[in-house]
Amino acid sequence: NAGVTQTPKFQVLKTGQSMTLQCAQDMNHEYMSWYRQDPGMGLRLIHYSVGAGITDQGEVPNGYNVSRSTTEDFPLRLLSAAPSQTSVYFCASSYSNRGPSNYGYTFGSGTRLTVV
Amino acid sequence: SQQGEEDPQALSIQEGENATMNCSYKTSINNLQWYRQNSGRGLVHLILIRSNEREKHSGRLRVTLDTSKKSSSLLITASRAADTASYFCATGPSTGSSARQLTFGSGTQLTVLP
Numbered sequence: 001n002a003g004v005t006q007t008p009k010f011q012v013l014k015t016g017q018s019m020t021l022q023c024a025q026d027m028n029h030e031y032m033s034w035y036r037q038d039p040g041m042g043l044r045l046i047h048y049s050v051g052a053g054i055t056d057q058g059e060v061p062n063g064y065n066v067s068r069s070t071t072e073d074f075p076l077r078l079l080s081a082a083p084s085q086t087s088v089y090f091c092a093s094s095y096s097n098r099g100p101s102n103y104g105y106t107f108g109s110g111t112r113l114t115v116v
Numbered sequence: 117s118q119q120g121e122e123d124p125q126a127l128s129i130q131e132g133e134n135a136t137m138n139c140s141y142k143t144s145i146n147n148l149q150w151y152r153q154n155s156g157r158g159l160v161h162l163i164l165i166r167s168n169e170r171e172k173h174s175g176r177l178r179v180t181l182d183t184s185k186k187s188s189s190l191l192i193t194a195s196r197a198a199d200t201a202s203y204f205c206a207t208g209p210s211t212g213s214s215a216r217q218l219t220f221g222s223g224t225q226l227t228v229l230p
Contacts, residue, residue, distance in 0.1 A: 042222035090158055099216035101146050101208035107158035
């Protein structure tokens with residue numbers, strides 16, 4: 001059981017470059033989300049999805065795009081990387097499309113992104 | 117904006133002692149959850165307490181919830197060096213457009229000294 005798998009684990013980008021952070025889960029969870037974690041800021045929700053074909057914005061969506069073509073995959077795209085996007089990114093999934101409030105999250109191990 | 121705020125920000129104790137962390141939140145909630153994060157790792161779900169529960173136990177963990185004060189506490193008894201980690205509370209509003217979202221506090225960094 002792999003759970004939630006994130007790739008890559010580390011990435012360095014130059015300002016203006018684009019990239020996609022990959023996230024896959026094998027638990028048939030309906031709900032998936034992306035958070036960023038910055039020192040002293042806790043985790044902030046970027047985007048989330050309640051099922052294939054359905055996505056919505058979280059607290060800090062600017063500069064990021066997502067899509068959910070399958071139940072398993074939820075990639076996060078950085079359109080034009082900026083130093084302010086230097087952070088640790090976590091993908092998380094939850095059983096119910098009603099959200100993680102009742103069932104909690106399973107988290108991936110994170111992607112540490114540095115934008116120079 | 118952060119729904120939950122943990123207190124203290126950092127806590128250092130000796131192995132065998134109890135550790136207590138607190139969480140305050142702002143809006144009505146369905147449930148409150150606690151997570152642990154070891155250094156360089158993802159968060160791990162520890163325990164969920166529902167809004168109609170006042171106390172819940174899981175092994176060495178004891179969680180209380182006071183909805184009138186909008187606060188929760190996490191007690192770790194007989195702490196071990198392996199308990200060294202950051203601990204986060206997470207809440208989601210019971211109603212409104214954000215009901216499907218879970219918001220995390222900034223965490224308490226617990227250090228257990230051997």
